[in-house]
Amino acid sequence: MPTSSAPASFPSPDPHSYARPAEARVHHLTLELSVDFTAQALTGQATWQFSNPGGAPDIYLDARDLLIESVLLDGPDGPATTYELGAPDEVLGQALRIAVKPATTAVTIRYQTSPEAAALQWLPPIQTAGREQPFLFTQSQAILARTWLPCQDSPGVRFTYNAWVRVPAHLLALMSAENPQAKDPQGEYHFRMTQPIPAYLMALAVGDLSYTPISARTGIYAEPVSLPAAASEFRDLEKMVATAEGLYGPYRWEQYDLLVLPPSFPFGGMENLRLTFVTPTVITGDRSLTSLIAHELAHSWSGNLVTNATWNDFWLNEGFTVYFERRIMEKLYGPAYAAMLQMLGYKSLLHTIEEIGPQSPDTHLYLNLAGRDPDDGLNDIAYEKGNYLLLTLESLIGRSRLDAFIKEYFAQHSFQSMDTVSFVAYLRRELLDREPGLEEKLQLDAWINGSGIPSGAPAVTSERFAAVDAARRQWERGTPAADLVVSEWSTHEWVYFIQGLPTDLSRGQISELDAAFALTQSGNAEILTAWLPVALATGHLPAEEATQRFLLRVGRRKFLTPLYKALLALPDGLARAQAIYARARPNYHAVATSTFDALLGRPA
Numbered sequence: 001m002p003t004s005s006a007p008a009s010f011p012s013p014d015p016h017s018y019a020r021p022a023e024a025r026v027h028h029l030t031l032e033l034s035v036d037f038t039a040q041a042l043t044g045q046a047t048w049q050f051s052n053p054g055g056a057p058d059i060y061l062d063a064r065d066l067l068i069e070s071v072l073l074d075g076p077d078g079p080a081t082t083y084e085l086g087a088p089d090e091v092l093g094q095a096l097r098i099a100v101k102p103a104t105t106a107v108t109i110r111y112q113t114s115p116e117a118a119a120l121q122w123l124p125p126i127q128t129a130g131r132e133q134p135f136l137f138t139q140s141q142a143i144l145a146r147t148w149l150p151c152q153d154s155p156g157v158r159f160t161y162n163a164w165v166r167v168p169a170h171l172l173a174l175m176s177a178e179n180p181q182a183k184d185p186q187g188e189y190h191f192r193m194t195q196p197i198p199a200y201l202m203a204l205a206v207g208d209l210s211y212t213p214i215s216a217r218t219g220i221y222a223e224p225v226s227l228p229a230a231a232s233e234f235r236d237l238e239k240m241v242a243t244a245e246g247l248y249g250p251y252r253w254e255q256y257d258l259l260v261l262p263p264s265f266p267f268g269g270m271e272n273l274r275l276t277f278v279t280p281t282v283i284t285g286d287r288s289l290t291s292l293i294a295h296e297l298a299h300s301w302s303g304n305l306v307t308n309a310t311w312n313d314f315w316l317n318e319g320f321t322v323y324f325e326r327r328i329m330e331k332l333y334g335p336a337y338a339a340m341l342q343m344l345g346y347k348s349l350l351h352t353i354e355e356i357g358p359q360s361p362d363t364h365l366y367l368n369l370a371g372r373d374p375d376d377g378l379n380d381i382a383y384e385k386g387n388y389l390l391l392t393l394e395s396l397i398g399r400s401r402l403d404a405f406i407k408e409y410f411a412q413h414s415f416q417s418m419d420t421v422s423f424v425a426y427l428r429r430e431l432l433d434r435e436p437g438l439e440e441k442l443q444l445d446a447w448i449n450g451s452g453i454p455s456g457a458p459a460v461t462s463e464r465f466a467a468v469d470a471a472r473r474q475w476e477r478g479t480p481a482a483d484l485v486v487s488e489w490s491t492h493e494w495v496y497f498i499q500g501l502p503t504d505l506s507r508g509q510i511s512e513l514d515a516a517f518a519l520t521q522s523g524n525a526e527i528l529t530a531w532l533p534v535a536l537a538t539g540h541l542p543a544e545e546a547t548q549r550f551l552l553r554v555g556r557r558k559f560l561t562p563l564y565k566a567l568l569a570l571p572d573g574l575a576r577a578q579a580i581y582a583r584a585r586p587n588y589h590a591v592a593t594s595t596f597d598a599l600l601g602r603p604a
Contacts (some may be wrong), residue, residue: 014310016143017062018095019152019591024052024059026152027196029161033489035206037134037168040115040122046150047075047108048159050178055102062146064093065114071098072108083109091373093146109150118590119144121264128207128262129223129280133171135207137261137277139270139591142311142374145199156309156417158196165189166311167206174221174259176203182220193273193520196415198307203272204299205259214238217251222260226280230260233283236290236332241299243331248301252414256297259297264555266589268292271299279556281525285558288491289526291329291341298324301410309419311374315365316418319386320406326387339462340389340492344447346460347499349384349453353567358452365389365448366420375591388457389447395458396441397431405431420448468497476502481516491526494519498530509536520546529559533566552584557592564599580602 027046033044050059063085071083086095089470098107113120123135138148146153167173169187172180177191212231213219215238222230241256255274269506270277276296282289294300302320322345327465330338356362356379365385409426424444432439446454471484489497498519514520519531520542528550535543547563555559567577582603585593593602 010488014154014156016092016311016374017152017154017157018060018092019062019154019157020056020060020155021152021154023054023099024050025157026050026061026159029151029163031149031161031163031165033163033204034166035136035168035173036135036191037122040114040120042117042120042148043108043110043111045076047106048151049106052100052102052104057099058097058106058421059100060152061096061098061109061150062093062143063150064088064144064147065117065148066150067112067114068096068150068207069110069112071110073100073104073106075106076108077104078108092143096150098142104497111150113148117147118594119147121589123262127264129226130208133208135262135574137205137207138203139266139277139589140202141200141270142378143200144590145202148204149199149202151202152198153199155198155200155307155311156419158198158415158417160306161191161193161202163191165191165204165206170208171206172209172221174209174275175201176201176207176275178255179257179275182215195273196302197273198417201271201273201304203270203275203277205261205275205277209259211257213502216454217241217255218345219257220260221257221275223262226260228285229283229285230258230280232257234290234293238289239294240290240294240328243328244294244297244301244324247327247331247403248410251300251505253300254303258293262586263553264589265590266555266557268558269296271296271304273300273304273515273573281554281556284491284524286491288524289323292331294328295321295325298328305415306410306413306528307417308341309417309422310367311377312367313418313423314367314374314377315382315386316420316423318382319365320390321331322383322387323390324406336462336464337492339460340464340490340496342460342490343462343465344496345380345384345387346582347586349380352380352384353452360451363451373594375594385447385453388453390456391460392454393442394449396438397435401431423494424448464493465496468493469500472497472500475513481512484516486517491524494524494527495530498527498534501534503537505534505538507540510538510540514540525550525554525556525559529562533562536566536570548580551580552587555588555592557595558597560583560588560592561599564596568599574600 028049030047033042035042071081072078073081082099084097088094119138119140121137125131128135143153143477143592145151164173167187171504173189174181175191177193180189208223209221210227211219211221212227218237220234221232241251245251253274258276258278260280261277265279268279282292296513298321302324303317308316310313326338326341329341353363363381369377443454444529475481475484522528532543532547551563564577567573578600581596581600
């Protein structure tokens with residue numbers, strides 16, 4: 001069982017944490033919690049074991065909106081000690097300074113969460129698939145773990161943990177750890193995570209859940225009404241894990257399960273250890289959106305195994321993961337399929353650069369997010385520009401050499417954190433310096449510290465999308481939409497078709513497309529999110545109703561953002577968007593509401 005942890009040195013101080021791990025650093029958590037759906041609170045205690053080699057008089061943790069009841073030294077039965085909560089910061093929360101003695105090895109914090117804890121989403125039965133039982137889930141990334149757990153909330157700090165969680169007896173509790181597969185009659189659950197993880201991968205979910213295995217080490221949790229469709233959609237899960245292992249080495253976390261969450265989950269997926277949280281919007285019946293699962297699985301190596309040291313280094317998590325994800329999809333479904341994913345990612349990257357501003361420092365891979373919410377860096381720059389850097393390197397040295405480098409990178413730095421400076425030094429030492437002129441050809445500094453996309457990056461093409469372009473041109477030249485040959489198109493081809501439509505379409509043209517392909521009635525969220533803004537711009541009435549239904553039902557920020565922006569572009573759009581948001585906001589997670597409060601204004 002691997003037990004190695006992050007290096008003792010911290011070359012990159014984390015601007016998003018009050019912790020001082022170079023002085024006193026946590027390494028194991030014992031967590032005891034009771035889940036109260038009526039009060040919408042977690043109550044219990046966290047005991048942190050820590051090292052304090054220099055005998056620092058205090059240990060610093062991160063906290064936000066927590067009610068601290070008491071702090072004890074050397075475990076739950078030890079003496080009380082003094083503590084202080086620092087001045088609150090809107091983003092960072094508060095520093096929790098705990099007085100310790102040189103020989104102290106553990107502190108116990110008795111506490112309670114707030115009903116407004118940003119990481120916790122408490123759903124009434126009506127917001128679940130089954131509509132009979134409540135549901136709770138957490139979203140700790142990037143720095144929200146501190147809203148439900150006093151911790152050193154930095155990705156550069158790793159720890160193991162044990163947890164005891166009490167929930168209503170008719171519900172199942174799950175964590176990012178070794179999990180039960182059936183309900184306990186008493187509602188009492190014990191969890192164990194023996195490999196060290198960062199705080200942002202701490203996760204808890206409680207609901208009316210059932211489990212079905214896919215293989216000996218993979219399976220699906222979901223509400224009973226959703227489980228059959230989810231199991232069918234993700235039936236290739238074991239194949240994905242085996243494919244990933246064939247690329248970059250063994251899966252190190254023993255079990256890989258998925259938990260299908262209610263629609264209010266703000267992301268497509270979250271790579272919590274052993275238990276990926278996934279949005280139900282990827283369940284389409286045709287497995288056309290399962291690249292998202294490949295992405296979250298790839299995080300089991302890139303991010304979970306080797307972790308960005310700070311959120312300024314986020315591209316090290318996501319750039320590698322996107323590259324890895326598409327390699328998995330290529331192995332499973334062929335190069336032509338993976339090429340479509342690359343093309344869509346490239347187009348999304350260009351859009352993001354245009355939106356942010358081509359010269360903005362926010363288009364650099366290495367970011368400076370000090371003083372800002374790290375969620376500001378969760379965009380296509382880290383994901384797609386990071387992937388594009390690796391594609392460029394592959395074009396220069398060949399896939400086999402790059403694969404060997406990545407596999408060794410994961411092996412050498414397992415269960416450790418990595419910052420950009422250290423990664424660049426490793427890349428030079430192991431690869432670039434061995435071939436004179438290679439770094440200049442790669443333009444490494446321009447990728448990491450420069451704006452936009454460096455010149456000389458390889459072209460991104462797709463044969464299947466070329467065929468879509470041809471079909472679109474046929475329609476633009478007068479071929480009736482109903483005569484286009486589209487029966488074999490995947491979700492990706494439909495999205496690409498819609499994205500390439502002219503910007504000056506008439507309402508009649510939109511109506512023709514809708515009549516031929518029933519796009520407004522699509523149950524596919526990716527297609528709807530591409531289609532509805534185009535249709536709204538022409539005043540297509542069915543699209544207005546569909547947009548409102550979607551915004552009231554789905555909480556995934558990726559989909560909400562373009563739809564709200566499309567509404568805002570309409571003549572009376574602000575009032576319409578605000579009216580919908582006032583109704584929809586209670587269904588959204590804090591990760592989403594923080595974005596849309598700024599965009600639309602918080603409803604009164």
